[in-house]
Amino acid sequence: MKKAKFYPWYFALISLIIYTVFSVVPGLIGIGYSFTDWSAYSRELHFVGWKNFAKVFSGNSEYLRYILNTLLFTVVTCTFKTGLGLLFAVLLNKGVKLKNLHRGILYMPSVLPILVTGLTFSSILNPKYGFLNAFLKSVGLGFLAQKWLTDPHIAFGSVMAVDVWRGTGYIMTMLIAGIVAISPTYYEAASIDGANAWQQFKYITLPMLRQTLAVTIVLNVIYGLKAFDIIYALTNGGPGHRTEVMNTAVFNMMSKGLYAEGTTISSVMFVFMVIIGYFMVKILTKDEVVE
Amino acid sequence: MGTKGKRITADVFKNILAWAVAMLVLVPMALIIITSFKTDKESLGMSLTLPTQWVFSNFNTVIEKGKLAVSFINSLLYAGFATLLTVFSATMSAYVFSRRRSKGFSILYMYLVLGMVIPINYVSLMKIMQLTHLNNTRLGIILLYAALQTPFTIFLVYGFVSKVPVELDEAAVIDGCSPMSLYFRVVFPLLKPAMVTAGVLCFLNTWNEFIMPLYFLNSTTKWPMTLAIYNFFGQFQRSWNLICADVILTCAPVVILYILAQRFIVGGQTAGAVKG
Incomplete structure (x- = not known):
């Protein structure tokens, strides 16, 4: 059977065109525009060399802080989502009544629009009339009440906490699927050998979950580096750019007409993601074999 | 004890x-x-x-003041057509890539799947949208959503196609099937469960998406529900009763979809994470 004839290449044409035109080409020409002074205020384009990149990477630049914020957001939310997700996955595996109801509840936030989650928490975290501070006061913990989203020292933590609230259920669900796939015979053998719960977790569950954990971490990292909605809805980068990440910064520059700066930051992110993306995709597509 | x-x-x-x-x-x-x-x-x-x-x-007040009927139809249109287009084209691509594993095709598959990772450069995408006259059009948003969802959909369906035995194709070819009828009459029906899973996820993600219309739709009559609620929030910042009603109406479709299609959503989103 001739593969070229019966599996014609043009079956993939629509996907290739749409994806190339709207995802890849903007990324590539964006790199080109990074070397110009493109802006809303001038019709002419001039080549400016590495000037924009120099601006981004110079020691005390604002832009560098946005990049660092993005990385911090990614690392912190990924760590908490994975850690808590693993804890809940193990917790909701045995000995809990209405297990599926619990799982369903925890998964719920990840199907809601991220923007809506952000808007909702902007009310809950409001210092004056928000639910959280009112609740803390009512149980006598009023001293813990904070200006969650406007205090520069706390705002970023609050934003990340809301994102962990939103994303943990999804990670938990993936890990549960991974735990369910582990053959119970391992645990039986281990308990005959006298292994306690912790030892079983450490020597069976964790190693068997390696691939699943790798995938969830990759997905978390991809999400974290592209985060926008949650920050836009909660703080829009404020107070004083304390919670600004790359995508919110790009949006703000775009609305100010600073196209060259916007595309430069996007391009830095694009090149970085293509390089690490190759390895991430390798992890995601690992073990795929024809059956 | x-x-x-x-x-x-x-x-x-x-x-x-x-x-x-x-x-x-x-x-x-x-x-x-x-x-x-x-x-x-x-x-x-x-x-x-x-x-x-x-x-x-x-709820009535919000539907009137927030012009929710229009944005509901917009969201339905964007999510609906983007899903149809993505699932149709991505399934065909996944089929070809799964059956042909030569070096060239593997590289092309990798190229497409890399789309799950690479970020969109919205600034220069604006240029593309203007050049193609798709800026501020409904068709433009649908194509953008198709571009966003294509990589993951191909990745998801690829796994399913691999499980359809090649012997089936061979038998069909011996019976005189052309490439088109081999795909549409033999393989396509077998991929229906995969397409439902991919379709539900695509619809959900597109319904919830917010950045594309924020950048590329200026006229309020074209806004989907996510953008409409953001705007409503800006106008009625102190009327949380109305905002909450709007939140419920915006989330209702995805919550209903989640309850009805939980199996597909969870199954699809965890596919690829577990390989036994």
């Missing part, structure tokens, strides 16, 4: 902890639902106290 006693204590502790965690998710949702029935005055701080007077008309 014996081992049995210890286990019971552990289980009680587990159940309490499970409910405590569930409350963290349920309380914000309860706040939204309760607040959506309150009067303007009562709704300033969201709280768990029940409304003194149930205002059901909040």
